[in-house]
Amino acid sequence: MRWTIGLVLGAMLAGGCAQPQPPANVYRVNFVSHAVVNIDGKLDEPAWRRATPLRDFSDPWLGGGTPTQFQAFMDEQNFYFAFTAGDSTPAFVAQWAGKGTLNDEDRVELYFALDDKLDKYYCTEIDSRGRVHDFTGSYPRKWDDRWSMPGLVVAGLPSPQGYVVEGKIPLESLRELGLPALRGQQTWRVGLFRADLPAKDDGPVHWITWINPHTPRADFHTPAAFGLFQAGNLPK
Secondary structure, eight states: OOOOOOOSSSOOOOOOOOOOOOOTEEEEEEEEEEEOOOOOOOOGGGGGGGGGGOOOBBOOTTTTOOEEEEEEEOSEEEEEEEEEESSOOOOSSOOOOOOOGGGGGGGGEEEEEEETOOOOOOEEEEEEOOOOEEEETTTTTTTEOOOOOOOOOEEEEETTTTTEEEEEEEHHHHHHHHHHOOOOOOOEEEEEEEEOOSSTTTTTTTTEEEEOOOOOOSSSSGGGGGGEEEEOOOOO
């Protein structure tokens, strides 16, 4: 699957002097006061123009892969996120058979860790129709599917170019999980991933990640695969 996808968003609003760029493993979550967002997968509200596009995704194990973009921002109440996934043949299982259905589907993945050892982390995987597989994890590779992200609202919107996943999580829910308020030098440890299944069953899966963990095999469930989220333009 090789083609060029027209990305959904334009550049951020221009400022004055050029701002210093964050390290490659840091993404800045901008603040938008009283955002009005309809979670429908369209990303057509003005607030999304304030969310910095992150396109530094790759498949370190097979190479290649398909275009992927992530964006996020927050307001007084919620953390908003979106993935734009280029994919001409997204794998989708029509018959829902519980959370495990996503194991056979194309999906995007958003993980939050409470520490740099992954003693406790929270995973949300979302397919092209907005269906969710969420679970808790503990390194190495101990998972519990009984957990669900409180207050999560998501939508998936397929298109000829691929699909878009849009969602929001109440900031209060993230605080209850143990994440700090995203202010000052406080950070969240986050993993951003994507599974791109082949058009035919005998092809390879592209495991796409923001951070290259430098593991011999594809592995999202390792501390080295996580980066940091930091507050962007917080109000004074």
